[in-house]
Structures are given as structure tokens and as C-alpha cells.
Amino acid sequence: MAINEGAEILSEFSKTVDTIRGRLPAKLHTPLIGIVCGSGLSGLAASIRDKVEIPYDEIPGFGRSTVAGHGNALAFGLLGRDGIPVVAMLGRFHPYEGHPMSTVVYPIRTFALLGVKNIIITNAAGSLNPKIPVGTIVTIQDHLALPNLTGHLNPLLGPVLPAPFDTRFQPISTAYSFSLRKIAFRAAHELQFPRSALTEGIYAWVSGPTYESPAEGRFLRNQGADVVGMSTIPEVVAAKHAGMEVLVLSLVTNMVVIPDKYRSAREEVDAEIAGIPLPPVIEEEVTHSEVLEVGLAKGDDMRKLVEKIIELLG
Numbered sequence: 045m046a047i048n049e050g051a052e053i054l055s056e057f058s059k060t061v062d063t064i065r066g067r068l069p070a071k072l073h074t075p076l077i078g079i080v081c082g083s084g085l086s087g088l089a090a091s092i093r094d095k096v097e098i099p100y101d102e103i104p105g106f107g108r109s110t111v112a113g114h115g116n117a118l119a120f121g122l123l124g125r126d127g128i129p130v131v132a133m134l135g136r137f138h139p140y141e142g143h144p145m146s147t148v149v150y151p152i153r154t155f156a157l158l159g160v161k162n163i164i165i166t167n168a169a170g171s172l173n174p175k176i177p178v179g180t181i182v183t184i185q186d187h188l189a190l191p192n193l194t195g196h197l198n199p200l201l202g203p204v205l206p207a208p209f210d211t212r213f214q215p216i217s218t219a220y221s222f223s224l225r226k227i228a229f230r231a232a233h234e235l236q237f238p239r240s241a242l243t244e245g246i247y248a249w250v251s252g253p254t255y256e257s258p259a260e261g262r263f264l265r266n267q268g269a270d271v272v273g274m275s276t277i278p279e280v281v282a283a284k285h286a287g288m289e290v291l292v293l294s295l296v297t298n299m300v301v302i303p304d305k306y307r308s309a310r311e312e313v314d315a316e317i318a319g320i321p322l323p324p325v326i327e328e329e330v331t332h333s334e335v336l337e338v339g340l341a342k343g344d345d346m347r348k349l350v351e352k353i354i355e356l357l358g
């Protein structure tokens with residue numbers, strides 16, 4: 045590895061930043077807040093004023109999202125009463141699409157170099173916790189990232205990046221900003237959301253694109269996770285590494301099936317032979333369309349919450 049590889053990577057980012065700023069009026073050059081829209085949640089950018097959208101394929105270094113419910117542009121503009129400059133990713137890149145980790149986190153590092161100080165990352169997630177039903181928004185307080193721990197998908201693998209990025213050995217014990225999490229609950233209170241609409245929990249990151257088997261769902265629940273998803277954590281790690289304050293909001297779109305016990309083929313055949321009637325068995329399968337439907341139905345609550353948080357931050 046060349047000794048100056050990190051510096052070379054940084055010079056690629058300056059082309060990205062120059063291209064972006066070349067497309068924006070001066071008042072939008074330095075967004076203070078970044079937003080990442082999860083599956084079905086690109087409506088979060090609906091109230092951005094004086095909006096300028098830049099397609100990803102016109103930004104050097106950016107990939108292209110291939111997932112339904114994800115847009116392919118950055119939206120710059122002003123949000124809230126005070127007109128705070130913001131930038132939103134209308135869609136994200138997931139490792140399961142085949143993007144290298146450097147591409148997955150490229151927009152987050154670009155946000156940092158543009159001046160973003162606070163980032164609000166959203167996603168659609170499955171619930172592992174029977175007390176957290178579909179439609180709940182979860183403020184993430186911590187994570188369980190199996191792909192990071194096993195070393196295959198940690199976004200910080202590779203050359204050390206020069207300032208403003210942090211050291212190689214990045215602590216993430218404080219990655220989920222306590223003050224931003226408090227602001228989220230204050231915002232929900234001001235919006236008069238019912239108490240159950242926003243809760244806190246732990247996000248388990250898996251690579252996907254398969255949804256969890258029942259045993260995997262139970263495994264993650266037994267390890268203390270409340271929701272599970274296929275994104276976000278690389279962005280959190282890269283954002284913390286770039287010095288940003290991070291808030292993650294997960295919208296629960298489905299319950300991950302955690303039946304009490306497996307349906308037994310042997311018991312069923314024994315019962316059939318003995319002529320014993322059996323109760324009907326409901327086997328559930330999650331689909332991405334269901335995930336997007338809930339995003340559509342509850343996306344407005346998420347939008348109101350994000351806007352109120354930004355207003356309180358300003």
C-alpha cells in the first residue's frame with residue numbers, strides 16, 4: 045500500500061466537493077445537517093425549500109442505488125423556520141448490492157467535507173422485540189454489528205485517512221449522540237405524538253439481502269437487539285470517524301418471525317394418522333413491498349419528527 049494512499053483518497057473527495065458546490069448557490073455550499081433517507085422514506089426531503097437536486101451519476105465517486113424505494117440524488121436546500129441549510133441522500137448504497145464499503149460510506153464522508161455537523165440517518169427495520177410493533181419509530185441507542193466484528197465489512201478497513209477524519213482505532217461507544225437522542229424525544233413530545241410512537245432500542249446490523257430465519261431472529265433477540273436491518277451501521281461508523289454527531293431513527297416495518305417453537309412435521313403426520321384435528325398454522329414471510337408500504341404509511345410521521353428535531357437543533 046502506498047504511504048500516501050489516504051491523501052490520494054482525500055484528493056478524490058475534493059473533486060466531489062468542487063463538483064457539488066459548482067452546482068449550488070453559495071447559501072447552500074455548507075449544509076449543517078445531513079439526512080439519509082431509508083427504504084421508502086425519501087419523502088423526508090419533501091419540505092426542503094429552495095431545493096437543488098444533484099443526481100448521483102453526476103457526482104464523482106458516488107454509486108447508484110439499485111433498491112426499490114431508494115432515489116438516486118442528493119437534495120440540498122433549507123429546512124425549518126430558520127432556514128437551516130441541509131443535504132439529504134434520497135437513497136443509500138447497501139453492501140448487499142455489491143457496492144464496496146468505500147462506496148457505501150462515500151456520501152457520508154462527502155457530507156463531512158461539505159461541513160455537516162449533525163447527521164440524521166433513517167432506515168426501515170424489522171422488529172425483534174414483541175413490545176415494539178409495526179409503525180413504531182425507534183431512536184437507536186447502540187448497535188450489534190456482526191459484519192463489523194467479523195472484519196469483513198468494517199468501513200474503516202483500509203488506509204488511514206488524513207484530517208478531518210479521525211484515527212484508525214475509532215471508539216464507537218459514544219457514537220449515538222445522547223443529546224440528539226434527547227432532542228428526538230423532546231420533538232415527539234412537542235408534536236404530541238403518543239408516547240408509544242417513539243421508543244429507544246438496539247439495532248442489529250446484518251449484511252442481507254436475505255431476511256432472517258426464525259432461529260437467526262431469536263439469536264439476535266437473545267443478544268439484546270430490538271430491531272434488525274441491512275444498512276446504517278457503516279454510515280454511523282464513518283460519520284463518527286468524521287467527527288459528526290449522529291442520530292439514527294428506525295421505522296419498524298415488520299415483525300421478524302419468532303415463533304415459540306418450530307412446526308413439527310413428525311407431530312403433524314402423527315396427528316393426521318390418529319385423525320386428530322390440528323389448528324391452522326400461519327407461516328409468515330416478509331417482503332420488501334410490505335416494508336415500502338409501511339414506509340409510505342408512516343413516512344409522514346418520520347418527516348414531521350425529523351423536521352421538528354432540526355427546528356430544535358437550530
Ligand SMILES: O=P(O)(O)O[C@@H]1C[C@H](O)[C@@H](CO)O1
Binds near residue numbers: 136168273332
Ligand atoms: O435502506 P434501509 O435499511 O432502510 O432498507 C431496508 C433494509 C433493506 O435494504 C430493505 C429490506 O426490505 O429495507
Ligand SMILES: Nc1nc2[nH]cnc2c(=O)[nH]1
Binds near residue numbers: 170273297330
Ligand atoms: N434484516 C432485515 N432488514 C429489514 N428491513 C426491513 N425489515 C427487515 C427485516 O425484517 N430484516
